[in-house]
Ligand SMILES: [Fe+2]
């Protein structure tokens with residue numbers, strides 16, 4: 368069973384992470400879903416795969432009525448991100464799912480149609496949430512060719528999808544990064560193999576370093592906070608990625 | 618509720634209809650062979666003239682029987698296709714139902730809206746289940762028609778044997794053809810019976 372934990376709260380504005388599911392099948396990668404809630408406007412980031420839908424739904428119900436989710440945000444098109452879309456729409460056909468324009472005609476294979484999917488243009492866009500505003504920030508080619516992160520300037524939280532992801536061994540799967548050097552070892556292989564473009568990576572690092580970020584929240588692994596955010600950005604900027612680092616030929 | 622989605626039933630049913638389609642192909646092939654054979658028999662009877670008038674009439678009957686049987690099999694095949702589509706949809710819905718049910722069971726106090734979703738799911742599921750049942754009943758009716766057609770075929774292929782006896786110098790050739798008719802018809806009957814029992818078992 369997944370658990371829901373509030374990681375930010377300021378009045379009715381809050382971020383809740385749904386994470387760590389010890390009961391999920393081993394063959395399914397563990398994912399973090401984040402509820403962004405402001406004055407009753409509820410958005411769920413990367414709602415996850417259909418097989419973990421019951422666990423996400425149930426964990427969410429301990430915080431809000433899951434039927435009150437109005438928006439979904441899919442950072443990209445992967446099955447661990449958005450294959451539960453059909454089930455969410457089954458519960459509430461009014462849900463709108465924000466996703467890169469590249470994927471708005473691919474994702475209907477998981478559910479939804481032109482009404483339920485809202486295409487985010489390549490340059491990104493803002494969206495009102497409650498009395499505030501969130502931003503869909505471009506992060507193309509990291510790893511998906513149509514990829515976005517979600518930034519909440521008031522909470523100073525960046526949801527970074529697969530960027531910052533770590534595949535943690537069960538004994539080290541803490542919710543927040545505690546020992547950066549130890550933690551980042553579990554992120555290295557993932558970033559080397561999944562993030563194919565040095566150009567895209569440096570462009571993102573440069574933009575991210577100028578943003579005010581208290582917490583960097585990835586879709587897999589632990590949350591970076593405080594100085595670890597900048598540590599991560601610097602580490603990523605230095606990390607060799609792309610085809611030259613990938614020995615696919617003998 | 619009797620119509621609650623169960624994965625096992627539907628996938629078993631799907632396999633049943635897929636097998637039915639395979640069986641139909643076998644019958645269509647034999648019907649085609651009867652058609653060609655009957656055409657040759659009509660020509661033979663024509664050559665034999667007076668002595669094979671009756672044989673010619675029977676051959677024409679057999680030929681139209683094969684056409685009718687092919688048409689019936691086409692209708693059966695269309696229904697089997699429809700059933701396969703419906704059941705595939707059912708399988709997809711069953712998976713959704715299972716995940717939604719699991720979610721509802723995990724939530725401490727499911728909201729009325731969530732309960733409504735489940736009720737709608739079950740209603741839709743039972744609607745499709747009924748449609749599958751209707752298709753199966755129609756299939757069984759058509760299989761029954763096919764069986765009767767084959768029984769009629771058996772009877773007239775026996776008559777063909779008798780008619781062959783009046784064929785004088787063509788007698789032997791006509792006897793051979795009537796023997797083949799009989800064999801072909803006898804081949805179809807067990808296939809039809811198998812299709813019937815395959816469908817009734819569910
Ligand atoms: Fe991904």
Ligand SMILES: [Fe+2]
Pocket residue numbers: 445447448528529586587
């Ligand atoms: Fe992922």
